[in-house]
Amino acid sequence: MKKTLLLILICTLLLSMSSCGKSNDKTTANDSLSKSGDSAGKADSAAQTATEGDTSSGTDLSKTSSAEKNVENTMKRLINATDGVKIESLTVMDTKNASDPNTYKVYAVVTWSRKHSPSDSQETIQTYSDNIASAADTKLGNVAELCLMWLVPNFNGTASITYENTDGMLALKEGTFDSSFGGSADGTTGSGLNSSGSALNTTVTQSAITN
Structure with a gap:
């Protein structure tokens, strides 16, 4: 009788231990799945954030590129509309001015x-330059400097005319004509824009300004 009771107790104990082991295994498995799910969620979130950042950056670059192209195309149209003028090169640069x-x-x-x-030629070039600058103000309004x-x-003459945005308009900053024009090589200016930005005779064709 004692042996039978002892055998029953041993069987009961073994069954109890087996049940506890299965419960622990289930808990461990659930914890592992939970941690795996959290890691996957964090990875997805990080990937989404990175994608949004790339998309935002791409949009900003696209806007900048589009704005520069608009300035380039407009300036080419205005300059090409000037009598006897051929563009050799034209460069547009962002001022990177935060303010x-x-x-x-x-x-x-x-x-x-x-x-x-x-x-x-000196007088004509100065007048042409003034009118191009004035037309750039009319058509664009965002040119900080024009050279x-x-x-x-x-x-074989060379001249350099530079305008700078002053009080919201391009005003003559400097005009330099080399000695081939008959003046001093250190810089002689002709008509030019005055401090208020007004120009002299309009030589840029009307179609270039109105289109």
Whole structure:
């Protein structure tokens, strides 16, 4: 009888231990699944954040590129509309000015093919430059600096006219004509824009300004 009771107790104990083991295994498995799910969720969240960051950056770059292209195309149209002028190169650069964003610097090298005397050429080039700057203000309004380098094959002359945005408009900053124009090589200016930004005779064609 004692042996039978002892055997029953041993069987009961073994069954109890087996049940506890299975319970622990289930708990451990559930914990592992939970941790795995948390890790996967964090990974998905990080991937989504990175994707959103890339998309935002791409959008900003696209906007910048589009704005620069608009400035480039507009300036090309205005310069090409000027009589006897051919663009050799044109560069648009973002000013990277935090206090005045979305403003640009424009540098253009142009050849003027008309044959006039050096003094008449100087006056004409200055007037053409003034009108291009005035048209840039009208059509764009976001050009912080405009530099026009003029090449005159007729007498191998070179001139550089620079405008800077002052009080919201491009105003003449500096005009330099080399000695081929008959003046001093250190810089002689012709008409130019005055401090208020007004221009002289309009030489840029009407279609370029109104289109």
